[in-house]
Amino acid sequence: MIKYDVVIAGSGIAGASVAYFLSRKGFKVLFTDVKPFERAGDKPCGDAMGKHHFDELGIEYPKGEELEGLVKAIDIYSPSEEIRYRVTGEGFEVNRVEFTKRFIRLAQNKGAEYLPEVQVRKLLFKNGRVIGASLWSRSRGEWEVEADLVIDATGMSRALLRQLPKDWPIRDDLRPQDMNIAYREIRKLKEPVEEPEILRIYVSQEKAPGGYWWFFPYSFKDGVVNVGLGVQGGMGHPFPKDLLYTKVLNSPIFEGSEIIEAGGAAVPTRRPINTLVWEGIAAVGDAAYTVNPIHGGGKGSAMLSSWCMAEAVEEAANSGGLTTEALWGANKCFIDRYGAKQAALDIFRVFLQRLSDKDLDDGMRRKLIKEEDLNTVSLHGDLELSTVEKAMRLLSGLRRPTLLFKLKTVADYMGKIKEHYRKFPEDPSGLNSWLTDLQRIYDDFLKKL
Numbered sequence: 258m259i260k261y262d263v264v265i266a267g268s269g270i271a272g273a274s275v276a277y278f279l280s281r282k283g284f285k286v287l288f289t290d291v292k293p294f295e296r297a298g299d300k301p302c303g304d305a306m307g308k309h310h311f312d313e314l315g316i317e318y319p320k321g322e323e324l325e326g327l328v329k330a331i332d333i334y335s336p337s338e339e340i341r342y343r344v345t346g347e348g349f350e351v352n353r354v355e356f357t358k359r360f361i362r363l364a365q366n367k368g369a370e371y372l373p374e375v376q377v378r379k380l381l382f383k384n385g386r387v388i389g390a391s392l393w394s395r396s397r398g399e400w401e402v403e404a405d406l407v408i409d410a411t412g413m414s415r416a417l418l419r420q421l422p423k424d425w426p427i428r429d430d431l432r433p434q435d436m437n438i439a440y441r442e443i444r445k446l447k448e449p450v451e452e453p454e455i456l457r458i459y460v461s462q463e464k465a466p467g468g469y470w471w472f473f474p475y476s477f478k479d480g481v482v483n484v485g486l487g488v489q490g491g492m493g494h495p496f497p498k499d500l501l502y503t504k505v506l507n508s509p510i511f512e513g514s515e516i517i518e519a520g521g522a523a524v525p526t527r528r529p530i531n532t533l534v535w536e537g538i539a540a541v542g543d544a545a546y547t548v549n550p551i552h553g554g555g556k557g558s559a560m561l562s563s564w565c566m567a568e569a570v571e572e573a574a575n576s577g578g579l580t581t582e583a584l585w586g587a588n589k590c591f592i593d594r595y596g597a598k599q600a601a602l603d604i605f606r607v608f609l610q611r612l613s614d615k616d617l618d619d620g621m622r623r624k625l626i627k628e629e630d631l632n633t634v635s636l637h638g639d640l641e642l643s644t645v646e647k648a649m650r651l652l653s654g655l656r657r658p659t660l661l662f663k664l665k666t667v668a669d670y671m672g673k674i675k676e677h678y679r680k681f682p683e684d685p686s687g688l689n690s691w692l693t694d695l696q697r698i699y700d701d702f703l704k705k706l
């Protein structure tokens with residue numbers, strides 16, 4: 258049986274980038290995907306990525322074929338569409354396949370072995386630890402490989418994590434209400450789009466319950482837009498495709514437009530996975546719930562989780578082996594850079610999903626949270642107390658019962674969660690009690706909401 262340092266299941270952006278980050282450090286890496294190279298990373302997506310992700314990881318900006326357009330700002334519309342917030346920030350509309358292929362090629366150039374159209378099937382266990390996996394391809398049938406670490410980068414399917422015993426904390430199954438189910442089309446409109454470097458997000462419980470619908474132009478392609486709609490899972494909401502067709506695509510702007518691509522997919526919108534590593538197995542990207550719970554963007558944070566994983570593997574290898582204890586730094590790396598903020602945003606997400614369209618319109622009209630506060634929330638996961646106090650004053654004239662009055666509770670719990678993540682255990686032995694306390698914070702928050 259061939260032995261690798263690391264075997265990676267899935268070569269979307271998470272799997273391809275972790276393959277690159279590990280192979281450039283000299284590890285012997287095998288990474289596979291059930292899809293062919295030509296379809297690498299083609300999960301249906303809004304394709305938007307902030308520039309800051311590239312700066313943080315020292316990765317070259319997308320260019321040439323990898324780029325569909327530039328982004329200067331995002332406009333967020335209230336349910337009535339009468340109020341608009343503009344959040345400025347540079348970014349890109351990427352070609353997701355070309356972008357993923359870049360990392361596959363980079364990893365191959367550094368010596369990683371890439372096997373497209375190969376499925377990772379069953380995990381192999383020995384003495385309570387994952388020690389490898391079986392692979393399968395149409396041409397070769399089934400065979401087994403050994404590895405010091407197997408990484409699940411299979412996205413929402415979590416093909417390997419789902420095989421683990423339920424009491425392994427890394428298994429951490431996804432509840433349906435903590436995911437967003439989305440459908441999107443790429444369309445060529447008859448007319449060019451005005452301000453093509455501005456992405457548009459429309460918040461509306463009526464049109465996209467528990468989610469939003471979006472209109473993202475590709476500024477390099479006249480009149481081409483990525484338009485989609487996502488709803489919260491597990492709530493019995495109608496299918497997002499039906500909602501997109503009945504509530505959005507009947508608008509005159511889409512008349513006579515041509516469908517270039519269409520597809521649906523789901524995305525996790527919750528706090529990060531309990532732990533990124535456990536007894537010979539690790540997780541990155543959507544499989545590890547690294548997505549932003551508010552806007553559902555996940556490519557940048559998937560790459561961050563991959564980067565943290567590679568750093569931890571290097572550190573563990575230098576200290577004697579890839580044990581859970583030695584790899585524990587992957588958790589701290591991700592939590593410090595993003596995970597704590599992500600958990601705070603999860604609290605905010607739960608609140609937003611309960612607001613009515615009237616609340617959302619009132620909140621935006623009265624500027625309870627302003628554009629600049631939104632920037633702070635999205636950059637740091639903080640809802641400043643001064644903002645909340647101002648918001649309470651602005652609300653004082655409003656007599657009807659509204660969840661908006663709970664903004665202070667939300668801000669408090671966002672702070673509490675972040676504080677708790679700062680106390681993430683130094684080693685695996687403290688994880689269980691830390692998770693019990695975390696659950697208590699969530700339970701208290703839900704009781705008070």
Ligand SMILES: Cc1cc2nc3c(=O)[nH]c(=O)nc-3n(C[C@H](O)[C@H](O)[C@H](O)COP(=O)(O)OP(=O)(O)OC[C@H]3O[C@@H](n4cnc5c(N)ncnc54)[C@H](O)[C@@H]3O)c2cc1C
Nearest residue numbers: 267269270271291302303304305377412439542543555556
């Ligand atoms: C509609 C929609 C819109 C989105 N919009 C944005 C956006 O605008 N910006 C953004 O940043 N993010 C967006 N996201 C999120 C983003 O698409 C994901 O976070 C990102 O693609 C996750 O990458 P990944 O590599 O973890 O998973 P995936 O891209 O799902 O890759 C997993 C790979 O694993 C492979 N695989 C599965 N099982 C196996 C197996 N057993 N063996 C081998 N291979 C296997 C699959 O074929 C797949 O290629 C959106 C998501 C959706 C659904």
